[in-house]
Amino acid sequence: MLTHSKTAYAPLGPRARQKKQTRKRILAATLGLFADKGILATSTMQVAAAAGVSHGSLFAHFRTRDGLVAAVISDFGYTVVTRLHALVEQRARVKAILRAHMKSIGEHEAFYTRLVLEGPHLPVESRNVLIGIQSAVSIHLSEAVDREIREKTIRSMELALLFNTWIGLLHHYLANRDLFSPGKSVIAEKGDYLLNHYMALLAP
Numbered sequence: 761m762l763t764h765s766k767t768a769y770a771p772l773g774p775r776a777r778q779k780k781q782t783r784k785r786i787l788a789a790t791l792g793l794f795a796d797k798g799i800l801a802t803s804t805m806q807v808a809a810a811a812g813v814s815h816g817s818l819f820a821h822f823r824t825r826d827g828l829v830a831a832v833i834s835d836f837g838y839t840v841v842t843r844l845h846a847l848v849e850q851r852a853r854v855k856a857i858l859r860a861h862m863k864s865i866g867e868h869e870a871f872y873t874r875l876v877l878e879g880p881h882l883p884v885e886s887r888n889v890l891i892g893i894q895s896a897v898s899i900h901l902s903e904a905v906d907r908e909i910r911e912k913t914i915r916s917m918e919l920a921l922l923f924n925t926w927i928g929l930l931h932h933y934l935a936n937r938d939l940f941s942p943g944k945s946v947i948a949e950k951g952d953y954l955l956n957h958y959m960a961l962l963a964p
Contacts, residue, residue: 786811795870826883837893840864844900854904866947873934898923914962
């Protein structure tokens with residue numbers, strides 16, 4: 761049973777607020793560097809400089825570089841999954857959920873593309889976080905899919921295949937932006953095209 765103490769919702773003190781703000785600044789700086797330089801190529805010295813903190817202070821917030829990488833991925837994933845959860849709660853249609861998924865990716869497209877390209881080479885901790893995010897997206901999508909299969913608005917298909925086809929389509933275009941959308945956002949340029957094509961595959 762959950763209980764609430766009198767201090768459960770007490771405001772943070774000045775030191776705690778500063779620590780939280782510094783951590784947030786480090787995460788934002790790291791995400792920007794990862795998008796620009798690549799996840800594997802970015803050093804903790806570069807992160808510290810971009811965030812305006814000392815190298816030692818960086819490790820006071822994140823004990824290891826692997827922990828920092830995992831935290832950035834987790835922070836990104838939290839935003840994606842939270843949005844999808846809200847849509848599922850509102851009984852949104854599959855197409856709306858997939859559009860929201862693309863929009864979330866599009867907001868940090870360069871970073872997500874780095875995840876697509878470098879994911880297999882990331883530390884185990886970071887890969888597990890990424891797998892967890894994809895699993896959460898799949899679970900939220902499955903709720904809408906099951907409902908629409910019962911309504912016969914989309915055809916029945918194994919969920920794993922349905923989700924992997926969607927992810928594979930997105931990842932292929934993101935990983936080959938130079939072919940499909942050179943110098944531009946894949947999501948902005950090709951998002952509607954990919955979504956409409958995918959929904960046509962699900963038509964009963």
